Amino acid sequence: MPQILDGARVRDEIKAELKPRVAALAATGRPPGLAVVLVGHHPASEVYVRNKIKACEDLGIYSETLRPAESISTETLLATIEQLNGRHDIDGILVQLPLPPQIDSKRILLAVSPQKDVDGFHPCNVGALVAGLPGPRACTPAGIIELLKRYQVPIAGRRAVVVGRSDIVGKPVALLLLHEHATVTICHSRTPDLPAVCREADILVAAMGRPAFVTGDFIRHGATVIDVGTTRVEDRDQIGRIFRNSEDKLAAFDKRGGLLMGDVHPLEVVEKAGAYTPVPGGVGPLTIAMLMANTVLSAERRRNAC
Ligand code: NAP
Numbered sequence: 164m165p166q167i168l169d170g171a172r173v174r175d176e177i178k179a180e181l182k183p184r185v186a187a188l189a190a191t192g193r194p195p196g197l198a199v200v201l202v203g204h205h206p207a208s209e210v211y212v213r214n215k216i217k218a219c220e221d222l223g224i225y226s227e228t229l230r231p232a233e234s235i236s237t238e239t240l241l242a243t244i245e246q247l248n249g250r251h252d253i254d255g256i257l258v259q260l261p262l263p264p265q266i267d268s269k270r271i272l273l274a275v276s277p278q279k280d281v282d283g284f285h286p287c288n289v290g291a292l293v294a295g296l297p298g299p300r301a302c303t304p305a306g307i308i309e310l311l312k313r314y315q316v317p318i319a320g321r322r323a324v325v326v327g328r329s330d331i332v333g334k335p336v337a338l339l340l341l342h343e344h345a346t347v348t349i350c351h352s353r354t355p356d357l358p359a360v361c362r363e364a365d366i367l368v369a370a371m372g373r374p375a376f377v378t379g380d381f382i383r384h385g386a387t388v389i390d391v392g393t394t395r396v397e398d399r400d401q402i403g404r405i406f407r408n409s410e411d412k413l414a415a416f417d418k419r420g421g422l423l424m425g426d427v428h429p430l431e432v433v434e435k436a437g438a439y440t441p442v443p444g445g446v447g448p449l450t451i452a453m454l455m456a457n458t459v460l461s462a463e464r465r466r467n468a469c
Contacts, residue, residue, distance in 0.1 A: 166314070166438040168389075170306070173313050174448035177456060178222060184459050185223045188466065195462030196225040197255040197281065197454075198247045202240070202266070203233030208259045215257070218451045224458060225252065237267045241274050248276040254462040255281035257454070278465065281457040284331065292338055299457040304336035306449025307368065307389055308343065316366065316387050316438065319344035324361050326350045326377070326426070327370030332391055336368055357381070374424035375405045379431035388439040391446050392426030406430065 188195055197219055201212045212228060219226035229247075231240060240262075247256045256279045262268045277287035283301040291298030311318055323345040327333035337349045350360055361367055361381035369377045370391035382388060396402055399413065402422055406412035407430065416422050425442030432439045440446050 165433060165436045168310055168314050168316075168387075168438055168440045168445060170310060170440060170445045170448040173306075173310050174452040176313065177309065177449075177452040178218070181222055181455055181459050184463070188459070188462050189223060192466065193252060194223055194225045195255070195458050196227070196250075196253045197257065197458045198227045198229060198250075198253045200229045200231070200240075200243065200247075200256070200258045202231050202235060202259070202262055205259075205261065208261075212259055215451055215454060218455050219458075222455055222459075224455065227253070233263055234265075235263075236265070237270060240266060240271055244271060244274040248274075248279060253279065254465055255279055255454075255458040257282055279461060281454055281461055283335070283457065289330075289335075292335060295342055299461065300339065300453075301331055301335040302453035302457065303332050303391060303446060303450045304339050305453045305456075307336055307391070307446060308339045309453065310389070310440070310446070310449055311366070311387070314438065318366065320346075321365040322346050322348075322363055323366040323368065324348045324350060324364035325368045325370065326354075326357065326361065327368075327372075327391070329370065332370040333368075336370070336391075340366070340368075369426035371426045373426055374401070375426070375428040377427040377432075379428065379435045382432060382435040384435055385437035386435070388427055388432050388436045389446060390425035390427040390432075390440050390442050392424070393442060393447060394424050394426075395421045396424045397421040 185194055199212050199215060201208060216226050247253050256275050258271055272284050275285055277285045280288050281299055283299040288298045292300060323340040325333050325337045328349050328351045337347045341347045350357055358381045362383045364386055366387045368389045372392055372394055374394045374396050399416055402412055402416045423443050
């Protein structure tokens, strides 16, 4: 049986390590502060933000949620970000995506001070990542590296294949793997013979948003498979096909009206991989843990700079 890479366990370790750092900051002035900007009422975003605020509470990080109306203009939202940039008690600013269509998202993300950009999305911080300079790293990619290291999965000299080239997952995780001395291939929707490229991977990262797309045919025997995908599947027949009509899975589907699926086929990965992240419970829990880590690090850097 392959090893299950348990994201919840690693998340708990990371949070336990952050607690004394938060306490030390609080004891010598104030706790780290995170501002979350949530525009409108996107249901998934509401859940993500709630989980982020809960994680702050667990750790003793001060948090504040700003909830501008769905109809807010780019200019007004820019003014909100500027205010947060200037606040002494706020170390991290997170603008929850997606933003409504009338908002110029790129201008908003550019407006966040790079020192407070705990998502690691600002071009200054992306540049720091490319150059291997210190700076906040995008949370999900950073969590993947943390998971691999804590499970002592060798990276240096190994062949890594990343499927997906988004700015928030695919590209940054590929760069982080490169900095760890993997030989990295980035694939996308125009990559020919994707299964053959993926079969070359010692470490395969799937970040596509295509439920169960990565079947056993993509996986080299013994590879480490990291499944970033999280898609809610609401088609009962699709769940039946993927889980070979498992009564348990269909019952779970019927109870919840949908199931969260990764990009990797949940049964075939078990037959081929040496280690893998389950969905849920693999990569997902690490994203918020790394957001907390970025917030604490930002507070420490700002404190030291004073
Ligand atoms: P995205 O911006 O939609 O990017 C998807 C990428 O996958 C694109 O580069 C696309 O290629 C590629 N792709 C799509 N279909 C493909 C195919 N058939 N063959 C090869 N490549 C294909 O998605 P994202 O924001 O990176 O997110 C990816 C998944 O990760 C989603 O399910 C998302 O929900 C999940 N996610 C999870 C977490 C977490 O905390 N667990 C965090 C972030 C994202 P092109 O560029 O050619 O279109």
